[in-house]
Amino acid sequence: MAGLPPFTSFPTAEVRNVILPTQWDLYVESTTSLTDLYLQSSDQDFLSAVQHGTSLQDFLTSFFHELARNPTLSPSLLPLRRKAFVLLHRIWSSNTVPTNLLEWSFVSNVCRSYPKNEQRRSLLKLIWSREGSRLEKSLQLAKDSAIKLLDSKNPDNVENILDSLGPLLKYSTEAGEFMLTGSDFFDSLGSAYPKVSPNIQRKLVITAYLGLTSLVNGPKPKFSLLSDYLYGLKTSAEQAQKRKETEKTYVADLVTNTPLVERIRAASSGTEGARLKNIVSSLATYHQEGIARPKKIIRRKVDKGKGKATGEEHNNEGFGEFHVHRMSLVTQVQDLFPDLGPGFVIKLLDEYNDNVELVTAHLLEDSLPPHLATADRSEPLPQTSTPAYSHLPPRSTPPPAYERRNKYDNDELDNLTVDTSRLHIGRKNQQLTADNILSDRSNAPKKSSILAALAAFDLDDDERDDTYDVEDVGGTIDSAAPGPDGADADLQDKNEEALFRAFAMSADVFGRDAETRRGKARAILKSETGMTDEAIEGWAVMMTREPRRLRRLEAKYATFSGQQRELASTAYxxxxxxxxxxxxxxxxxxxxxxxxxxxxxxxxxxxxxxxxxxxxxxxxxxxxxxxxxxxxxxxxxxxxxxxxxxxxxxxxxx
Structure with a gap:
């Protein structure tokens, strides 16, 4: 391959809003095909495209940036989303990784784009083990910038950095350990807490929680470093109590609104975790129910549409015609997501053509279109006061989403191309009797064929032996073997007699070892019959398996001429x-x-x-x-x- 064609940057939200749907579909299809081309290319061509060009890097950077900012992109991007991940995996697995694909912001966008992908965590461990120094160098810039903003007069400006750090700290324990190496970043979080708005306070607490739990989630838990941080939190909480501060404190918010205490207790074990458990128990005393944030728990009776119907058939704007089959699809989705209303589920089914698996996948990945992402998820079925009956005639339940297939699909009868003269109702020839069929000699076999079949029939043999037919053995028997008629029949009888004479004299001539095959007796037998070693040995095997055939050959080729010169004595x-x-x-x-x-x-x-x-x-x-x-x-x-x-x-x- 001379060279791979370049990529174009993924369009931003402003550009996507002015692109026509047909143009957008064409762009997605072409970009997906180009991704396949890159994935199927050789290692040399792929590395050359990565090292000597920036189109692939620009595409991945812009694509993951837009995907992280707008996770509810069109479902048509699902194939491109999966292949872009595989493309990134191939780049990160190579020996030379571009610098812009190791920026901490890019890695964070990747984490946010695939929140529920199990392969993402293993990919992050791979890149940290191979390019950890370069990642830490990039992450150090974010750490210094965050500390500078937290210690400034307006610490609310740190919100963008905290938003980008959150997914990275959540899915990468190495990033959390690096951010907490040195107490300056963690101390800045606590010092900025009373100066910021409640929304920023919540993000500061979440950042601190993710950093502390990363110290015990790694392959080698750092209990000593975690004990130092928890001891510092305990000291600051005691000083706040001495000052009799009535406002919500940083430690109380961290202990009350995060499962920090439970996570550390579950992770600490052995002698190293004994001191840690004591400190965690002392921190649990600062739990305050008054500052707990309300959890969004939706508990409502799930309306499955099993009540008395009061509305007539819905129009296209109101979920389309409702059937029993569609109600079963709604129930399948609500079994997995009980908080969804039936009206919202019907909108999802309309969007994805009643494909429950596709609906479930988009709900799990939170990738619904904008008009569904902002819709009311608890929307019930519309209720009207019109009668329940319909003016339309009764009809059967619509078939499932899949199409039925069988072997008669697209045949001449299915395509209505069959000749009408071949069609009939009932038996074709109702006037035809058995006498008429027997008297009709047009389809009867000829007398010569009947006599030929009787001549080939052997009364002494129950069934013809077809073991060594050419069609069955795959050509191991000579194709020049004699036939059953005329001179070939005489030649076959001659060969059979020669084989029988040799078998009667000594069965060792038919051995399967190499020494017997190279022997003089075998050579004479092969020259006399013109048969191969396999055919000669196969004939002997069949003689041992068919005693009746052996007796028939003995009677056929016996040397008795009808004259007896000597009468043996039978006296006692x-x-x-x-x-x-x-x-x-x-x-x-x-x-x-x-x-x-x-x-x-x-x-x-x-x-x-x-x-x-x-x-x-x-x-x-x-x-x-x-x-x-x-x-x-x-x-x-x-x-x-x-x-x-x-x-x-x-x-x-x-």
């Missing part, structure tokens, strides 16, 4: 517990029953006959007789032993 083999019989078959051991004759050899007698043989053979008849003869002797009593032998052959415990 003896257990290792029977050593020497592991390789023998049932036929070699004499059947399932062994030598006992059970199983396939059951019924064959000792003579070789068979109970199942022909009835004509003699051996069969002998075997049958022997069986019936010995059946009762053997029966099934040896079943347990036979079971034990059988279990031993199977390798199980008996």
């Amino acid at each position: 083999r003896g257990s290792p517990a029977e050593s020497g019989d592991e390789g023998k078959s049932d036929a070699q051991r004499g059947g399932r029953g062994g030598h006992s004759g059970r199983g396939r050899g059951r019924g064959r007698g000792r003579g070789g006959g068979n109970v199942a043989g022909s009835n004509e053979e003699k051996s069969t008849q002998v075997s049958r007789q022997r069986k019936e003869a010995n059946k009762g002797s053997r029966a099934n009593h040896n079943r347990r032993d036979q079971r034990a032998r059988k279990m031993a052959r199977g390798g199980l415990a008996g």
Whole structure:
């Protein structure tokens, strides 16, 4: 940026009175924009504008001077007021601060312009810590001038200096400590008290109170210095009593009309504050109720407009039309400021378009326009004898100040640009039935698309796996991957078979470590399939997660050709517990029953006959007789032993 444009001085009250409203708004808008430009500039350009030009300094000096003298400027200055504070903060935070921006009168105007700004106190501490010597040099001139006027024959001329010192002493403890360093200023306040008017007496007392309390409000309270001042006040009060002075004294006014005693008692603690408490207790005896100034306490019944309405609708000059919604806004303001009358609150709402937050902000900052600042704040609602009813038809409560917004704002229907042929009442096609819809083939899908969808459907898979689609993984899969149709489908089957063969041989080929990726097996697999490492590893992950898919691939790429050259034996083999019989078959051991004759050899007698043989053979008849003869002797009593032998052959415990 080559250079920042210069500021112009803020116009005085006389100039503002002759400026047209449109010109005034244009000036405020341009000055606010220029302030933004300075705040957004670089440090080099900003410091150059501060050091080599005086336009910015002149603007801040004149602006804070007018703002301190007339706090009820137009609400349009609120943005400029905030940005001017930020601009001053940037200047005071720099290494080189212009001298005219460290004058005590300028600092006092800043304090008066922002009475309720919390950042103002921290900014004052910052500038005192960095430029304290220069501030004290400027404040020493004000101190000498005030002492000279207080000790003169006409001490009433000190009023302007006291008015400017008040905000500075109130918000800056460092300034109060400096003014009370040395007793000449404090003594001059007491000596000038009986010579001035009551109004100046009140300002002298307030100045002394602010200076004394600053000694205990700082980070390091100066109890010793405060004790000396309080002891001097006590001595002067005792001498006035000895002289039997009946007039109001300086000490009595200070103790009665200021909370000096309570503040010092609350701040004093420990051994250092013991002596201070004794002196404060002795000063409390000079409290005189007769000289106490009346406090402006307004206690009146708040009229919220809930009584019987007796007036008709107000005209524009008398607060506008009154509604229930507006009454709720009045109640919100009166909850925070109960001393305000409803009529005055309605004027505020008219001024700020029913914005309660803006009304509250101006009331707290005491920045109302002149015509409202001088108005009667206890003004009630106007009462007339006209009937309560209105000649106008009933109407609904007006909506709140904000505007309702939704997604249909400014659409073609909202802007009345929609085609009327698209508008209808009720169902669009009331004569249309389900049969008509089904018979209408204009919007029906084609047969080819239905067959293509059925061909892509896999009965063995519940849902298509889209984990490694290009749209989902963000391009980590090769965009040149084979497609589902034609030659691409053959290539995909070939890649799938190669992957499956490798997976069946060794799953270690699909590892995710760097050593596996650089291995020979992975390189062969990549050259065979043309896939990346991420795609190959992702395929293996999905195989472990989908057993059904793995079984389908096993069935698809099995090597069985339909011919079986060798039939494996399925006969029972003896257990290792029977050593020497592991390789023998049932036929070699004499059947399932062994030598006992059970199983396939059951019924064959000792003579070789068979109970199942022909009835004509003699051996069969002998075997049958022997069986019936010995059946009762053997029966099934040896079943347990036979079971034990059988279990031993199977390798199980008996």
